[in-house]
Structure formats: structure tokens, C-alpha cells
């Protein structure tokens with residue numbers, strides 16, 4: 022299996038650093054993004070104070086088990102929940118091992134370690150699919166058809182991958198008329214709907230076959246447009262596709278069609294972030310309000326985001342951002358003006374804003390919004406847990 026993990030490692034010795042550096046030569050990890058920061062556990066604890074957490078964090082601490090314990094406490098305060106932590110150390114006793122595992126460390130390796138040891142440790146963290154680190158799912162839906170939701174989804178996927186250097190999979194769930202591939206100037210090998218015919222069959226190998234690569238960090242599952250008569254996918258199949266893709270990439274950007282059915286609902290409930298795009302007209306406002314009420318009732322305290330697109334389309338007769346804020350109770354996270362010239366040109370060239378209009382202010386706005394959606398600034402990152410309990414790392418103890 023080819024992993025698309027984001028991995029950051031903090032070695033303390035040159036030997037460990039070399040073993041880590043060779044990881045991405047391993048076929049399984051060629052698509053993973055590995056960053057090495059020399060300096061061990063103390064460096065890691067400092068690093069995550071103002072940097073986002075990757076899926077895997079590998080830290081070396083060659084001190085005593087107390088040093089490891091203290092280092093973990095410091096890390097727990099700054100690392101986002103749900104990340105896998107692998108510790109490399111020199112303490113070699115079962116007691117210490119058990120204690121670390123019970124604190125939630127995913128794997129503990131006694132140094133010196135080889136590249137194969139590290140690969141095996143990562144693999145053992147994801148053996149059980151349900152324990153695999155989960156990438157973040159960002160779903161886009163239009164408050165109406167034609168409001169620009171797909172345009173925004175593709176641009177955010179591109180921005181996360183190209184400007185923020187994250188591994189992203191885009192899934193276009195508009196099986197017949199989806200434009201994610203078209204807008205990125207891609208020709209999908211196989212339509213995504215065919216991957217969904219049998220939930221049981223969906224695994225990373227199958228998904229890999231359906232992915233069309235846009236660049237080193239961005240691949241999409243889309244359609245080249247098709248009116249082929251095929252059965253609607255089951256909720257189970259769509260859920261499984263998303264589950265598998267989020268184990269393959271740090272971000273999954275889902276473009277939902279303007280439909281209302283079981284699998285659309287299921288994606289809306291599960292996604293980490295929902296972006297509803299609306300235009301400044303009454304029908305958009307009504308439908309966006311319906312959507313927001315529905316989402317609020319099912320997604321607890323998670324924020325749902327509003328994007329007001331084509332905001333100045335009708336100058337005089339349009340509704341304002343304030344009308345939306347008063348009705349929905351949230352301000353627009355992003356307001357985009359009506360610019361038919363720009364969007365027609367980009368669409369015709371199969372380019373994203375960051376490609377064809379790099380110096381346009383929208384490029385920077387998209388970058389900032391992608392950061393928010395990515396959980397970097399004010400995103401939905403779950404409740405902060407007590408660092409004392411290392412709750413973010415906890416899993417049942419196992420014996421060696």
C-alpha cells in the first residue's frame with residue numbers, strides 16, 4: 022500500500038536522522054511527506070506551539086523514562102488530537118514500555134533504529150483501519166445550484182496542496198455533471214461512481230486506481246461527465262470511500278452536488294468542516310438557512326461556514342452580508358465579488374485562481390480561508406483536553 026501520510030520527525034542522533042531520511046525511498050512511503058527537524062522531543066514540543074500537527078510525529082528522547090514522560094506532557098499541550106506519536110528512546114524495559122503505551126504513545130522503539138523499524142512502527146499504527154490517522158474532511162455544498170460551490174471546492178483543494186503544501190484528495194460527488202477534473206484541466210481515468218458500486222471492494226488500492234493526479238500533492242476522484250445509467254451509490258459506499266481517502270491524505274475536499282439524499286446527508290454529518298456557498302439573493306438565503314438549521318441540529322457545536330459569492334452581482338437589489346449574518350447567526354467567512362471575466366478565463370484555461378490569477382487579492386483570501394478550514398486558525402479542532410491526562414493520546418494499554 023502506498024501511504025500518503027504527513028510525517029514529522031525529531032531525531033536526537035545522526036544515526037536516527039539517517040534512518041528517518043531514508044524512509045521516503047521506501048516504495049510504501051514515496052508519496053508521504055516527511056520533514057525532519059533535528060533536536061529530539063524538546064524541539065518537537067516547541068515546534069508545535071505555532072505549527073500544525075501532521076498525522077505522524079516521531080520523536081527521539083534518549084534520556085530517562087522521566088525525561089520521556091515530561092516530554093510527552095509538553096507535547097500533549099500543543100499537538101492536535103488524533104495524531105500518532107512514535108517515540109524512539111534508549112530505555113529498554115517492559116515496565117517503561119507499558120507506561121508509554123498506556124499514556125497513548127502509538128509505538129515505542131528502542132534505538133538504534135533502522136529505516137525498516139520505523140516503517141514497521143508506522144504500519145503497525147495503521148494496521149487496524151479504524152485506528153488509522155484520519156485526514157480532515159472539508160465538504161462543500163451550494164445553498165443553491167450555480168452559486169460557485171464547485172469552483173470554491175476545487176480552489177481550496179488546490180490551495181491546500183500548492184500554497185500550503187498538504188497532501189489533498191479531492192472527491193467530486195456530482196457523478197454526472199461534476200467539473201472538478203474539468204476545472205483543473207484533468208481527464209479522469211475512470212469515473213468515481215464506478216468506484217462506488219460495491220462498498221466492500223473499496224480499499225486504498227482501488228482508490229489509487231481511480232485517482233487522477235494534478236500535482237505532487239493533489240489528486241482527484243471525479244468524472245469527465247457522463248449520462249451512463251448507473252445505480253445511485255449506497256450511503257455505506259460513500260462513507261467508506263471517504264473513510265479510505267482520509268486514511269490516504271491529510272485533507273479530503275468533497276464537492277457535494279446540489280441534491281438532498283441519504284449519502285449527501287451522511288457526508289454532511291461526518292465532515293470536519295462544511296462550507297455552504299450562497300449568492301446574495303432571497304432563494305439562496307432561504308436554502309442556506311434551511312441547510313444551516315439542519316446542520317446545527319446534527320453537528321453539535323461545530324461551526325458551519327458561509328461563503329458569500331458573486332456578492333456584488335446585482336449591486337442595488339441584492340441582499341447584503343448583514344442580511345445573511347442576521348438570518349444565519351454567523352458572518353460570512355469569505356466574501357467573493359462577481360467577476361465573470363476572471364472566472365470565465367480561469368475555467369476556459371482549466372486553471373485555479375492561484376495559477377491563473379496569482380496576484381489577485383482572492384488568491385490570498387483563499388489561502389487564509391484554506392488555513393482556517395485546515396484547522397490552522399480557528400478551525401473545528403475539537404475540544405482542548407487536559408494535558409495532564411494525555412487524553413489526546415490515550416488508548417487501551419497493551420502488553421508487549
Ligand SMILES: Nc1ncnc2c1ncn2[C@@H]1O[C@H](COP(=O)(O)OP(=O)(O)O)[C@@H](O)[C@H]1O
Nearest residue numbers: 163166167168169170171172331359360361364
Ligand atoms: N465570483 C464569481 N464571479 C463570477 N462567476 C463565478 C464566480 N464564482 C463562480 N462563478 C462561475 O459560476 C458558474 C457556476 O459555478 P459552479 O462552481 O459550477 O457552481 P455550483 O457548484 O455551485 O453549481 C461557473 O461558470 C463559475 O465559473
Ligand SMILES: [Mg+2]
Nearest residue numbers: 170171195278
Ligand atoms: Mg457544483
